[in-house]
Structure formats: C-alpha cells, structure tokens
Amino acid sequence: QVQLVESGGGLVQxxxxxxxxxxxxxxxxxxxxxxxxxQASGKEREFVGSIGWIGGKLDLPESLVGRFTISKNNARNTxxxxxxxxxxxxxxxxxxxxxxxxRYYRLRRPDYRSWGQGTQVIVSS
Numbered sequence: 405q406v407q408l409v410e411s412g413g414g415l416v417q418x419x420x421x422x423x424x425x426x427x428x429x430x431x432x433x434x435x436x437x438x439x440x441x442x443q444a445s446g447k448e449r450e451f452v453g454s455i456g457w458i459g460g461k462l463d464l465p466e467s468l469v470g471r472f473t474i475s476k477n478n479a480r481n482t483x484x485x486x487x488x489x490x491x492x493x494x495x496x497x498x499x500x501x502x503x504x505x506x507r508y509y510r511l512r513r514p515d516y517r518s519w520g521q522g523t524q525v526i527v528s529s
Contacts, residue, residue, distance in 0.1 A: 406430045406518035408500045413523030416490055421434040424523060426500030431481065434458050437485040437503045437511055438476065442496035442525075449513065452498070455483060456506040463510055490527045497522040 412424040426438070435524045439454035441518035453464040457480065471490075475478060476483045 406432075406436075406502050406504075408502060408518055408520035408529075410500045410520045410523040411499065413498060413525045415526045415528060418491060418527055418528050420490050420527075421486070421488045422490060422525060424483075424487070424498055424500075424525070426483045426520060428481045428500075428502060431457075433504060435504065435506045437502070437506050437515075438474075439511070439516060440474065440483075440485045440503045441499045441501055441513070441516075443493075443499070443522075444493075444496040447496075450500070451510070451513070452485065457508050461506070461508070487519070487525075490525075492527050494521070495525060495527045497524050 407429045409427050416422050430501050437454050441449050441463040442452050443449040453474045455462050473486045475510045498518040499522045500520040502518040503511050
C-alpha cells in the first residue's frame with residue numbers, strides 16, 4: 405500500500421513562491437508516475453503535473469509551464485512541486501498521487517491509485 409504525505413502548504417502573497425513536498429512510502433515496484441493535482445473550492449480536481457519515477461519524464465499542462473515544475477529525489481522517496489509567480493487562482497488544496505505505471509502519454513486521474521491527504525495553498529495579499 406503506497407502512502408503519500410504532502411507538506412509545505414501555507415499562505416503566500418501573489419507573485420510569491422512555494423515548494424510542496426510529497427514523501428512516498430510502500431513503493432513496491434520501480435515504475436510509478438508521481439503527480440500533483442489541485443482542487444479549488446467548488447471546482448473539480450485538476451492535473452498540475454507529473455514525473456516518471458524511473459524515466460523522469462516531466463509533464464506539465466501548458467498553462468503552468470514556466471511557473472510550476474516538479475522534481476524528485478528517489479533516494480529520499482520525495483517528489484517536489486515548485487510554484488513561482490503565484491496567482492490568486494492558484495489557491496487550492498494540492499494533492500500528491502501515485503500511479504503504478506509509467507507511460508509516454510499523460511495518465512488519467514483514475515489511473516492514480518494512491519492519494520495523499522492534501523495540503524492547502526492560499527494565495528492572498
């Protein structure tokens with residue numbers, strides 16, 4: 405059973421930066437896709453980005469390229485989400501997720517079998 409624990413959320417001013425971390429435990433095989441999703445109040449959960457655990461393939465929505473990026477540290481079983489130039493609309497609960505596969509294409513939300521509890525990010529002045 406993969407367990408994911410996010411940290412790093414908080415209150416940040418518009419234009420600021422924040423780094424979220426996700427520590428994974430119980431990874432039973434080599435091939436995983438680790439992803440970040442977010443869910444704003446009253447909205448559907450949306451894909452923020454993903455990275456292949458072995459291949460390192462980075463996938464970000466075009467709307468977030470240049471502001472967000474994802475990195476990983478396999479030795480520490482950690483995946484990080486770096487967020488820069490934050491906007492009010494980035495306010496959401498951010499979730500870490502894991503899918504037991506790596507593909508050349510973007511996985512769908514149901515492919516992610518394990519989810520963290522989420523960490524709140526509030527962008528406000």
